[in-house]
Amino acid sequence: xxxxxxxxxxxxxxxxxxxxxxxxxxxxxxxxxxxxxxxxxxxxxxxxxxxxxxxxxxxxxxxxxxxxxxxxxxxxxxxxxxxxxxxxxxxxxxxxxxxxxxxxxxxxxxxxxxxxxxxxxxxxxxxxxxxxxxxxxxxxxxxxxxxxxxxxxxxxxxxxxxxxxxxxxxxxxxxxxxxxxxxxxxxxxxxxxxxxxxxxxxxxxxxxxxxxxxxxxxxxxxxxxxxxx
Amino acid sequence: xxxxxxxxxxxxxxxxxxxxxxxxxxxxxxxxxxxxxxxxxxxxxxxxxxxxxxxxxxxxxxxxxxxxxxxxxxxxxxxxxxxxxxxxxxxxxxxxxxxxxxxxxxxxxxxxxxxxxxxxxxxxxxxxxxxxxxxxxxxxxxxxxxxxxxxxxxxxxxxxxxxxxxxxxxxxxxxxxxxxxxxxxxxxxxxxxxxxxxxxxxxxxxxxxxxxxxxxxxxxxxxxxxxxx
DNA sequence: CTCATTTATCGAACATGTTTGATAATATAA
DNA sequence: TTATATTATCAAACATGTTCGATAAATGAG
Numbered sequence: 001x002x003x004x005x006x007x008x009x010x011x012x013x014x015x016x017x018x019x020x021x022x023x024x025x026x027x028x029x030x031x032x033x034x035x036x037x038x039x040x041x042x043x044x045x046x047x048x049x050x051x052x053x054x055x056x057x058x059x060x061x062x063x064x065x066x067x068x069x070x071x072x073x074x075x076x077x078x079x080x081x082x083x084x085x086x087x088x089x090x091x092x093x094x095x096x097x098x099x100x101x102x103x104x105x106x107x108x109x110x111x112x113x114x115x116x117x118x119x120x121x122x123x124x125x126x127x128x129x130x131x132x133x134x135x136x137x138x139x140x141x142x143x144x145x146x147x148x149x150x151x152x153x154x155x156x157x158x159x160x161x162x163x164x165x166x167x168x169x170x171x172x173x174x175x176x177x178x179x180x181x182x183x184x185x186x187x188x189x190x191x192x193x194x195x196x197x198x199x200x201x202x203x204x205x206x207x208x209x210x211x212x213x214x215x216x217x218x219x220x221x222x223x224x225x226x227x228x229x
Numbered sequence: 230x231x232x233x234x235x236x237x238x239x240x241x242x243x244x245x246x247x248x249x250x251x252x253x254x255x256x257x258x259x260x261x262x263x264x265x266x267x268x269x270x271x272x273x274x275x276x277x278x279x280x281x282x283x284x285x286x287x288x289x290x291x292x293x294x295x296x297x298x299x300x301x302x303x304x305x306x307x308x309x310x311x312x313x314x315x316x317x318x319x320x321x322x323x324x325x326x327x328x329x330x331x332x333x334x335x336x337x338x339x340x341x342x343x344x345x346x347x348x349x350x351x352x353x354x355x356x357x358x359x360x361x362x363x364x365x366x367x368x369x370x371x372x373x374x375x376x377x378x379x380x381x382x383x384x385x386x387x388x389x390x391x392x393x394x395x396x397x398x399x400x401x402x403x404x405x406x407x408x409x410x411x412x413x414x415x416x417x418x419x420x421x422x423x424x425x426x427x428x429x430x431x432x433x434x435x436x437x438x439x440x441x442x443x444x445x446x447x448x449x450x451x452x453x454x455x456x457x458x
Numbered sequence: 459c460t461c462a463t464t465t466a467t468c469g470a471a472c473a474t475g476t477t478t479g480a481t482a483a484t485a486t487a488a
Numbered sequence: 489t490t491a492t493a494t495t496a497t498c499a500a501a502c503a504t505g506t507t508c509g510a511t512a513a514a515t516g517a518g
Contacts (some may be wrong), residue, residue, distance in 0.1 A: 007465075010516075029347075034504060044470045047507075052466095055506065103244070115337045117404045118258075124404050169335035175346045175353050187450050194446070217423070221401070221416050236485075236495075263474060274498045276477075285475065419504095 086196035153215040315425035345380040384443040
């Protein structure tokens with residue numbers, strides 16, 4: 001669990017655990033899939049798993065990290081092709097849900113972790129969270145590389161709040177029982193338009209005073225997440 | 230656990246469990262306070278507790294129900310005195326946080342159960358949730374009894390979304406480490422003004438088309454929570 | 459290669475939420 | 489009051505996430 005390199009054997013074992021855990025998780029759900037079952041299928045003692053993962057929740061966390069990696073990868077292409085903020089946001093968030101879809105049954109664990117302020121894995125916790133930090137980078141690029149001309153006060157806030165927007169979408173998705181999460185994708189399509197509209201409105205000089213008030217409010221209450229340096 | 234009347238002895242025992250559980254929960258936190266400790270302090274066997282509460286989480290849930298009861302009580306006075314939507318909302322939500330403040334350390338459990346769509350206690354679950362339903366009644370009264378003249382399409386949505394707004398405030402509060410939750414109260418003060426502004430704007434005839442689009446969107450994606458009959 | 463050190467694994471034990479079957483207490487009906 | 493039915497309690501057992509101490513395997517320095 002150090003920054004030092006891991007032995008090949010260790011890597012293989014770790015991967016084996018992840019493989020069987022994923023199968024069991026999606027098949028039986030997070031709670032019903034026991035560490036002992038995972039151990040059996042991975043041909044090892046239950047205790048041995050803990051030499052590779054600190055807790056059961058950390059195994060799930062690893063899947064999110066993997067999804068994020070895949071997502072970041074896929075977004076490179078998206079952000080290269082799309083220039084309009086609305087389209088960039090739409091494709092990025094849709095891709096996130098697409099990639100997460102196979103993990104839907106266990107995704108609520110993400111919010112279970114998030115709900116506990118004490119938990120260092122929580123993306124809402126004050127202290128830096130690796131998950132959130134990595135994800136924020138993506139949204140910074142999404143905003144920075146778009147064609148949108150943003151007022152300065154909006155510019156420094158937008159990425160953080162789009163991240164929050166994505167969390168909201170994910171929360172909706174987790175509770176969405178429509179076939180193939182149809183409603184979630186529809187919600188994305190509708191709300192990104194809304195975001196675009198709001199951003200456009202925010203650039204109208206006439207309403208600058210109101211906008212300033214609004215961004216000042218947002219700035220006061222956004223936790224100082226990942227404010228770079 | 231039925232609707233039938235409970236014996237006096239049962240009521241006393243149940244109350245005893247709640248008393249010691251609350252003490253232990255706030256003192257040591259939800260996870261650190263064990264059922265065995267609760268049992269010891271309540272002078273009974275661990276198993277006996279389960280004749281009064283189905284699970285440990287249900288004990289916590291009971292505290293929320295108690296808070297809600299207190300809150301509903303306190304809101305009668307508030308809703309009688311305040312007439313303006315902004316003030317009604319402000320006082321109601323502030324009161325909620327005030328009453329919940331002693332329970333802050335264990336309140337994250339609320340969102341922990343909320344995060345699992347399978348959990349019938351989750352206020353986000355599709356099926357009717359007692360917690361949510363009771364809470365929604367309050368917000369219906371809040372809206373209905375206010376002086377605000379609401380367009381019909383806004384009227385049928387507002388209560389539900391104000392409930393959601395309150396959930397957001399609570400989520401913020403749980404992660405708010407400022408002394409006496411100062412920031413949360415400030416957030417309430419600021420955002421209720423925003424709500425008021427939005428409601429006022431929504432009544433301007435000129436923007437009715439935009440508003441209609443917006444409420445149509447909200448209506449499509451709000452789960453059909455507690456739509457009365 | 460050899461030996462020392464680090465790492466991986468095992469099996470047992472532990473902590474804790476929960477279940478169970480037996481027993482005692484209590485309420486109810488006659 | 490007494491017999492019966494219901495309810496409350498108990499101790500033990502169970503399920504499962506996790507820890508621990510010992511042992512085996514792998515690694516690396518000489």
